[in-house]
Amino acid sequence: MTRIESDGSGNSQRATPAAGPNPPAGLKHPVSRRAFLKGAGGVAGAGMVGDLVAAQPGATPGPVRLAGKIQVELSINGQARKVEVEPRTTLLDALRVHLDPALTGTKLVCGMGSCGACTVFLDGQPIYSCLRLAVDCVGKQITTIEGLAGAGALTPVQEAFVDCDALMCGFCTPGLVMSVTACLNKNPSASLDEIRRATSGNTCRCGTYPFVFDAALAAGRRIQDERNALTPGGTNEGASGREKASSGAPGVKGGSPQ
Ligand code: FES
Ligand code: FES
Numbered sequence: 001m002t003r004i005e006s007d008g009s010g011n012s013q014r015a016t017p018a019a020g021p022n023p024p025a026g027l028k029h030p031v032s033r034r035a036f037l038k039g040a041g042g043v044a045g046a047g048m049v050g051d052l053v054a055a056q057p058g059a060t061p062g063p064v065r066l067a068g069k070i071q072v073e074l075s076i077n078g079q080a081r082k083v084e085v086e087p088r089t090t091l092l093d094a095l096r097v098h099l100d101p102a103l104t105g106t107k108l109v110c111g112m113g114s115c116g117a118c119t120v121f122l123d124g125q126p127i128y129s130c131l132r133l134a135v136d137c138v139g140k141q142i143t144t145i146e147g148l149a150g151a152g153a154l155t156p157v158q159e160a161f162v163d164c165d166a167l168m169c170g171f172c173t174p175g176l177v178m179s180v181t182a183c184l185n186k187n188p189s190a191s192l193d194e195i196r197r198a199t200s201g202n203t204c205r206c207g208t209y210p211f212v213f214d215a216a217l218a219a220g221r222r223i224q225d226e227r228n229a230l231t232p233g234g235t236n237e238g239a240s241g242r243e244k245a246s247s248g249a250p251g252v253k254g255g256s257p258q
Contacts, residue, residue: 022045030199072138076103077147085134094134095144104146105174109203116202119175120144126182145174148181156226157181161212168206176202180216188223190216203208 028103042048069084083098095103108118111130118129121143149155154162157180167173176199183198184189192199195216202211 001098006241037138072135073140074134075140076142077144078141081195083134086127087135087136088132090130090143091120091122091132091137092129093133095115095120095129095142098134099195103144103146107171107174109171114203116175116179116199119173119178121178121182124185126179145177148177155181155186155219156222157215157219160222164211164215164218165214166208166211168208172204172206172208176212177205180212180219184220184223188220188227190220192217195220209229 055092067087069086071084072081073080073082075081076095076099081099083094083100085094085098089098092106092108095106096108106120106129106214108130109115109117111118113131116128119126120129121127121141122132122137123140124143157177161167161173161177166176179199179202180195183195187194192213195213199212199216
């Protein structure tokens, strides 16, 4: 049931929209998830509040407090999906718990923005979905691990993870695939160091990092090869560069993300 009412104070109490720093690159989270959700306390983000108020006939914009469940429409993997959530519901919980049918490929591990298992794309950028309110994602494009590839197909990154045996228990794998994909989307010829930085916000307790890095480099080579094949006179210099980076990277085996 939807209930929207003014808090009457004239002071805007808004959720912290910045509470979902984008991996990769050495994530530091000044606000814990507990503090973040406590601060959210049933008050939705400003943009969403504005949208909801605007949707009510005769309503005037201003600070509002949301309570109970509200129905929002999220664009997930190219589809409009309606879902009932509380204003404090994270995007991760919306995906895994409230959506029907649920999308459980995105994993909950730490729930506090430190492991990266919950990584999804928001407007193409990787984010921790455990640190983002679902209501703040209205109007944005959400891509989960289920939406990376077409039906019955795998992306080059997913194929490379399989080929390189880059997983054990698999809990970290969707998040790592998303982070590697984001990295290679920007630069298919990313070096080993760049891949390590891109996945530095993802933790694998099983220690599959060397295989993950191998998979990422292999996927980058494949993406480049495919692009070169489509480009008349294309070269494969990027792949060669990566191989040099890979072969000249002692100490990667058994290491952890930077
Ligand atoms: S579950 Fe979101 S970062 Fe660990
Ligand atoms: S494969 Fe088990 S946590 Fe990474």
